[in-house]
Amino acid sequence: MKILIFLLILLVPFCIEAKGTLSEATKACIECHEIINPGIVNDWKKSKHYEIGSIGCAECHTGKERPDSFPHNGYMVHKVVSPKDCAPCHTVEAKEYENNIMSHAYENLMYNSLFKDLARTVNHF
Numbered sequence: 001m002k003i004l005i006f007l008l009i010l011l012v013p014f015c016i017e018a019k020g021t022l023s024e025a026t027k028a029c030i031e032c033h034e035i036i037n038p039g040i041v042n043d044w045k046k047s048k049h050y051e052i053g054s055i056g057c058a059e060c061h062t063g064k065e066r067p068d069s070f071p072h073n074g075y076m077v078h079k080v081v082s083p084k085d086c087a088p089c090h091t092v093e094a095k096e097y098e099n100n101i102m103s104h105a106y107e108n109l110m111y112n113s114l115f116k117d118l119a120r121t122v123n124h125f
């Protein structure tokens with residue numbers, strides 16, 4: 001038994017190691033943003049993403065260039081993080097949500113001619 005506990009204690013550092021590390025880009029974001037947005041950084045530090053160890057600012061706010069991207073301290077950063085950014089990592093949740101009636105609310109309203117007439121009448125245009 002004692003030997004087993006000893007072995008478990010020996011393994012602990014490896015378990016922590018296996019959690020993954022922050023990317024260089026995320027480390028750079030944090031250096032500045034913990035000064036200018038301590039709240040955002042602290043919220044993130046309470047998240048599962050931080051606990052996992054490898055999902056930080058850059059993993060959500062950088063990537064393929066798109067209309068809301070802007071050059072920012074050597075990175076192409078996008079301001080808007082949409083459900084489409086979460087989907088590649090959260091495939092199960094994205095699929096579940098797709099089957100939910102709420103995910104079609106926008107189309108249901110915007111492509112519904114009766115709703116369009118209602119909106120036009122209310123707004124007088």
Ligand code: HEC
Pocket residue numbers: 025026028029030031032033036057058061062072073075077078079
């Ligand atoms: C050298 C310091 C510095 C680094 C590095 C940095 N930022 Fe910033 N960031 C700022 C400052 C200062 C602002 C606020 C002023 C501005 O908009 O430029 C800001 C603003 C932002 C905004 C808000 C823009 C807006 O218009 O509301 C986002 C989003 C952002 N940064 C994300 C990031 C991400 C993601 C990274 C890492 C890839 C990063 N930043 C790296 C200093 C930095």
Ligand code: HEC
Pocket residue numbers: 029030033037040041044049055056057058059060061079080081082
């Ligand atoms: C899991 C994804 C995710 C992570 C990780 C993340 N963010 Fe965000 N961030 C969002 C979302 C979602 C919003 C709110 C909606 C939006 O503005 O796109 C947001 C908003 C912001 C804004 C406000 C942008 C504006 O509208 O002006 C800033 C600044 C920002 N994040 C910086 C950071 C920093 C710094 C980190 C790292 C400590 C970080 N974010 C980590 C998803 C993320």
Ligand code: HEC
Pocket residue numbers: 048049052055059060081082083085086087089090
């Ligand atoms: C780079 C990959 C990645 C991105 C991008 C990402 N996540 Fe995550 N997220 C993870 C991982 C890995 C976990 C931890 C394992 C799990 O719970 O699936 C996690 C955990 C979570 C959890 C906690 C689940 C729990 O069981 O406690 C929430 C909530 C979450 N993510 C929401 C989001 C949202 C919302 C976005 C987009 C704004 C996002 N994530 C973007 C990888 C990502």
